[in-house]
Amino acid sequence: MEQLKMESYRTDKTLEEHGEAEGLIKEIHGVHPMDYLLRTERLPHIWCPGCGLGTAMTCLLNALVKAELDLDKVCVVSGIGCTGRVPGYVRLDSFHTTHGRAIPFATGLKLANPELQVVVISGDGDLVTIGGNHFIHAARRNMDITVICVNNFNYGMTGGQAGATTPIGGYTTTTPYGNYEYPFNVSALAAASGAVYVARWTVLHARRLERSIVEALLKPGFSLVEVISPCPTGFGRRHRQREGIDTLRYYREHGVIRHGTDPRETDIALGGAIIEGKFVDIEKPTFLEQHARMLEHIAGK
Amino acid sequence: MSEAEARGILSGVFFMQGDIACAEGAICAGCRFFAGYPITPATEVAQRMSERLPTVGGIYIQMEDELASMNAVLGASWAGVKAMTATSGPGFSLMMENLGLGVMMETPCVLVNVQRGGPSTGLPTLVGQGDMMQARWGSHGDYSIIALAPSSPQELFDLTIHAFNLSELYRLPVLVMTDAEVGHMTEKVVIPPAEEIEIVERRKPTVPPEEYLPYRPEPGELVPPMAIAGQGYRFHTTGLTHDERGYPSTADDSAQWPLVQRLIDKIEKNRAKIIRVEYDHLDDAEVAVVSYGISARTAVWPIQMAREEGIKVGLLRLVTVWPFPDEQIYELAGHVRGIVVPEINMGQIVREVQRSAAGRVPVFSVPHPGGGIHNPHKVLQAIRQAAGRKLEE
Numbered sequence: 001m002e003q004l005k006m007e008s009y010r011t012d013k014t015l016e017e018h019g020e021a022e023g024l025i026k027e028i029h030g031v032h033p034m035d036y037l038l039r040t041e042r043l044p045h046i047w048c049p050g051c052g053l054g055t056a057m058t059c060l061l062n063a064l065v066k067a068e069l070d071l072d073k074v075c076v077v078s079g080i081g082c083t084g085r086v087p088g089y090v091r092l093d094s095f096h097t098t099h100g101r102a103i104p105f106a107t108g109l110k111l112a113n114p115e116l117q118v119v120v121i122s123g124d125g126d127l128v129t130i131g132g133n134h135f136i137h138a139a140r141r142n143m144d145i146t147v148i149c150v151n152n153f154n155y156g157m158t159g160g161q162a163g164a165t166t167p168i169g170g171y172t173t174t175t176p177y178g179n180y181e182y183p184f185n186v187s188a189l190a191a192a193s194g195a196v197y198v199a200r201w202t203v204l205h206a207r208r209l210e211r212s213i214v215e216a217l218l219k220p221g222f223s224l225v226e227v228i229s230p231c232p233t234g235f236g237r238r239h240r241q242r243e244g245i246d247t248l249r250y251y252r253e254h255g256v257i258r259h260g261t262d263p264r265e266t267d268i269a270l271g272g273a274i275i276e277g278k279f280v281d282i283e284k285p286t287f288l289e290q291h292a293r294m295l296e297h298i299a300g301k
Numbered sequence: 302m303s304e305a306e307a308r309g310i311l312s313g314v315f316f317m318q319g320d321i322a323c324a325e326g327a328i329c330a331g332c333r334f335f336a337g338y339p340i341t342p343a344t345e346v347a348q349r350m351s352e353r354l355p356t357v358g359g360i361y362i363q364m365e366d367e368l369a370s371m372n373a374v375l376g377a378s379w380a381g382v383k384a385m386t387a388t389s390g391p392g393f394s395l396m397m398e399n400l401g402l403g404v405m406m407e408t409p410c411v412l413v414n415v416q417r418g419g420p421s422t423g424l425p426t427l428v429g430q431g432d433m434m435q436a437r438w439g440s441h442g443d444y445s446i447i448a449l450a451p452s453s454p455q456e457l458f459d460l461t462i463h464a465f466n467l468s469e470l471y472r473l474p475v476l477v478m479t480d481a482e483v484g485h486m487t488e489k490v491v492i493p494p495a496e497e498i499e500i501v502e503r504r505k506p507t508v509p510p511e512e513y514l515p516y517r518p519e520p521g522e523l524v525p526p527m528a529i530a531g532q533g534y535r536f537h538t539t540g541l542t543h544d545e546r547g548y549p550s551t552a553d554d555s556a557q558w559p560l561v562q563r564l565i566d567k568i569e570k571n572r573a574k575i576i577r578v579e580y581d582h583l584d585d586a587e588v589a590v591v592s593y594g595i596s597a598r599t600a601v602w603p604i605q606m607a608r609e610e611g612i613k614v615g616l617l618r619l620v621t622v623w624p625f626p627d628e629q630i631y632e633l634a635g636h637v638r639g640i641v642v643p644e645i646n647m648g649q650i651v652r653e654v655q656r657s658a659a660g661r662v663p664v665f666s667v668p669h670p671g672g673g674i675h676n677p678h679k680v681l682q683a684i685r686q687a688a689g690r691k692l693e694e
Contacts, residue, residue, distance in 0.1 A: 039537065042548060072533040077376075088537055088549060093530040095379065096539035096549075097372065098402050104336075104369035108376025108384065109530055111360045112334050116380060116531045137365040295355060 037061045037071075039091050046085055048156075050236070050244020052203035052229030056150050057086050059206055059227075060121060063213035064092075074117045077106040079126035082157045082231075083150040086121045100131030103138045106145050114144070114288055117217065124151040128184050129164040139193035141287045142221040148213065149186050149224060152231035153268075160234030167270045171238040183268075190224040191263040191280045197223035198263060198280035202251040203230070205276060212278060221286040228274060239270065305495035309357030317490040319454040319483045320345035320387075323413055324353060325490075326461030327385050329498050332411070333359035334384035336373035338366055338392060341425045342481040343415035346387035367395035371412070375403050378410045379538070381503075381529035383465055387413035389481075390423060393432055393439070400474055401440030402540045404564060407516070407525070409468040409503060411461065413477040415484035416594075418645075418671025428481040429671030430594055430645035436476050437623050443561055445568035447575060448476040448623040450593040454488045460620070466501035467575065471567055472524050478622060480645065482595040482674060503527055510534045516560070517545040523567035568624055576621045578629050582608070583615035588687045589637045590680070591630065591654050593619040596643045599674045603681035612688045622650065630657035639687025643667035643680045663687065 032038075038061075047053045064074060074092045078084040080099035087094030097105045102120045110118040120127075127135050127149045138145065154172050155161040162172040162179050165186060170179040187200045197219040201209035209227060216223035230236055230247030241247040251274065259277035266275040285293070305312045309328045317325070324346050327335070335350040337343075347363070354361040360377075364370040370386045377384035388396060393414045403410060418424030419431045432439075436448045447467050451457040457479055468475040504526045506513045515536045518525045528534035541549040542557045550556035568575065582604065583589060590600045597618040607614045617633055619626065630653075634640065639662055642651040651666040658664055667683045669675050685691075 039548070072535070073531045075530050088539065091535050093535055094537045095376075096537070096541065097375075098398055098540055101368060101372040101399060101402075104364060104372035105376040107362070107364075107369075108334065108336060108373035108378070109380045110376075111362060111373075112377035112380035112382035112384070113531055133365050134369050137369070291360070298355060 034058065034061055037064070037091050039089055042089055045089055047082060048233045050230055050232040050247070051082070052152070052227070052244065053082060053086065053150060055203040055206055056083075056148070056209070056227045056229055057089065059210040059213055060086070060119070060148060061090065062210050063217060066210070067214045067217040069117050069217065073115055074119065075106070075109050077102045077109065077118065077120045079122045079131060080157075081123040081126045081155070083121060083123035084126060100126055100129075100134065102126065103131060103134040103145070103147065107138060107143055110144055111288070118145045119148065119217070120145055121148040121150065123156070124149055124153065124165040124186060125155045125163040128186050128189060132164065132184070136189065136193040139190050139195045139222045139224070142194055142196060142284055144221060144286045144288050146216045147222070147224045148227060150227045150229045151186055152229045152235055154231060154235040156231045156234040160231070160238070167268060169270050170235070172235065185263070185267045186226045187224065187266055187279055188263040194222065194284075195224050195280060196221040196282050196284050198226075199224075199278040200226040200228065200266065201276050202228040202255055202274060204248045204251040204255065205257075208276075215278075215281070219281070220289070221284060228268075303495070308495050309353070310492065310495045310498065312492050312494045315490045315492065316487060317454055318345060318487045319457045319479065319485060320415065321349050322454040322458035322490045323387065323461045323477070323479070323484070324349035325492060326458040327411065327465070328353055328357060329492065330383060330462040330465035331500055332383045332385050332465060333357065334374065334377035334382045335359070335361045335386065336364050336370040336377070336384070337386045337388065338364055338370050340389045340392045342417055342484050343387045343389045343392075343413065345484070346413060346415070367392035368398060371396040371399035371403070374410045375399060375406065375408045378408045379530050383409070383469075385411040385413065387415065389415050389417045390419045390429070390432055391421070393435065397435070397439040401442060401444070403474040404440065404444045404446070405540050406538045407472040407527070408474065409472050409527075410474045411464045411468055411477060412474050413461070413479065416478065416480040424672050426481070427672045428595060428645055428674060430480055430596060431649070431671055433478060433622060433644070433646065433649045436478050443565065445565045446476060446623050447471065447473065447568060447621070448478045450478050450619055450622045451483055452594050452597050452618065453483060454486055454490050457483060458490055458492065462498060462500075466499065469501045469503045470524070471571070472527060473568070476623070478594070480594050506534065514545045515547040516543060518563070523563055523570060572624050575624060576626045576629070578626050579618040579620055581616040581618065583617060583633070586613050586615035586637055588612060588614040588639050588641065588684055589617055589633050590614065590641045590643065590684065591617045591619065591633075592643050593622055593650065595674055596645055599677060600643055600680055603677045603684055606681050607684040607688070610685075612684060612690065614684050614688070619650070625653045625657065627657040630654055631659060631661070634658035634661035638662055638689065640664045641667060641680065641683045641687050643669070643675050643683070645669045645671050645674065
């Protein structure tokens with residue numbers, strides 16, 4: 001009977017079907033303490049078993065609560081991809097924009113109403129491949145937004161293709177003989193472009209990740225948290241990590257916490273160390289502070 | 302402080318460039334956010350906004366490209382601020398992606414295209430009207446759009462305000478399809494007193510957040526009230542096909558049908574309210590010139606010359622190009638024996654005129670690939686041809 005009900009779930013449902021699913025959710029898992037921050041009527045989510053996105057999203061929600069933000073003022077913005085679906089599950093003002101364009105959309109939101117706390121959460125393909133130009137320019141401007149980049153080294157939603165973060169030698173559906181393009185280091189890219197806060201954690205280090213997101217949320221200016229996350233379906237199974245748990249074991253074996261490391265020395269190679277920690281935490285006037293200075297200047301004229 | 306000062310309105314009579322008039326129109330309409338990228342011949346709009354917006358409590362930002370510009374405009378609109386961008390052909394192409402997002406999320410904003418010659422980089426400093434079909438069909442998928450075609454700096458001022466009003470009323474990006482000649486032309490522009498400028502504000506939800514469905518129009522309406530970010534509505538919006546809650550619904554066509562149909566209906570069922578055309582000397586006309594933007598002005602002299610030759614000819618000027626004034630053209634086609642359509646492209650709007658005329662009269666295209674305005678003699682020749690006169694050698 002329970003089995004039958006589970007089968008009635010679909011990743012996308014009509015309005016009527018949603019209502020039915022809502023009843024099922026309560027029956028199956030009761031009431032969860034985070035439910036008030038989730039669009040529970042949209043559950044279950046579309047992510048594969050073993051995916052790291054559930055952990056990443058939970059860390060974000062916990063961080064929003066711990067940072068004691070006015071949740072009515074929080075906007076969650078994404079582009080396209082598996083991570084891009086996060087805004088659809090959080091019960092906050094949420095925007096699922098076009099591929100790569102979350103950051104400029106977020107820029108418009110923040111500048112039009114600086115009272116908003118604007119968080120971008122999207123994948124590596126979205127933020128630093130198709131959206132790479134927006135990423136570096138928002139960092140350069142020290143735009144007052146928090147960016148969470150969930151990096152799984154491949155395009156999960158479209159079926160495991162290579163992207164700008166795929167390590168050399170990585171097998172994907174479009175690098176069947178191994179990737180031979182040099183990848184971007186997301187954290188180093190942000191730091192080099194002007195980000196005032198840069199941290200990287202794997203989803204195995206969930207508490208540290210959560211703490212970093214709190215810091216990033218409270219940091220004025222452009223902050224980046226890179227989340228290294230398993231994609232068993234697209235990436236893991238081609239790298240002897242059949243299930244999500246295999247990738248978490250890999251993180252335990254290869255993760256090296258080293259705060260303050262020069263981001264240029266944190267490249268991620270297949271089989272190499274994954275350097276984690278807080279790499280950048282500096283003070284620099286933000287875009288809006290710079291803008292306010294300009295206004296003072298013209299008022300004084 | 303007077304109302305005009307408070308709203309940043311420079312009431313008075315000016316000798317003003319079209320692009321500048323466009324920026325002033327935006328300020329009058331209440332635009333307080335501009336995101337753009339420099340491109341000839343639209344740059345002066347951005348320059349003027351960069352100077353004016355900081356003085357009226359607005360934000361100007363130069364983005365890294367036109368993809369970003371259009372998205373920043375959408376973001377600003379969702380934060381509750383009237384927002385605009387201005388560009389020309391190559392930038393217009395880049396904006397198509399997120400014009401579609403604006404249509405899908407039903408986001409009020411204004412996109413100005415000061416058209417130049419194309420395709421590609423084309424003629425950066427010279428006039429064109431080759432983006433008229435792109436304005437209608439440029440972003441993928443099916444939707445309806447509103448596009449206006451000013452033909453003078455004054456009208457660039459007036460129609461920019463009107464574009465903002467329409468965008469708020471119908472919740473979509475509205476296109477101001479001007480051209481390099483009008484944008485760079487300097488003429489008399491009257492900015493009226495603040496109280497004479499009609500401004501339409503966005504309709505806000507009247508229900509509390511727990512009852513609010515972002516994409517459910519009120520009974521009998523086609524445009525849903527719009528919540529803005531940061532006010533506790535905790536809404537979701539997406540470029541995916543969505544149901545009335547804004548939630549993705551992509552497994553079948555059950556949400557696609559009502560959504561796409563409503564996106565089209567909210568414009569097409571309000572055609573009578575949206576469409577504006579201008580009639581000149583058409584009461585007794587045997588020939589009509591149908592044109593828009595700078596080309597409608599080029600047609601004035603050949604119309605006078607033809608009248609002096611005894612050809613009864615008048616002008617129907619399209620102020621609204623999209624939705625296309627089908628009914629007005631059909632009716633016109635019942636009164637005249639020929640229609641002449643000069644435009645600075647190789648024949649775009651003439652197709653719509655032919656379609657709307659429905660075979661009632663012959664329709665003559667007067668094309669131009671861009672780079673200059675029409676030679677008025679060519680338009681005159683076409684008028685003579687439409688009137689059935691023998692052509693001069």
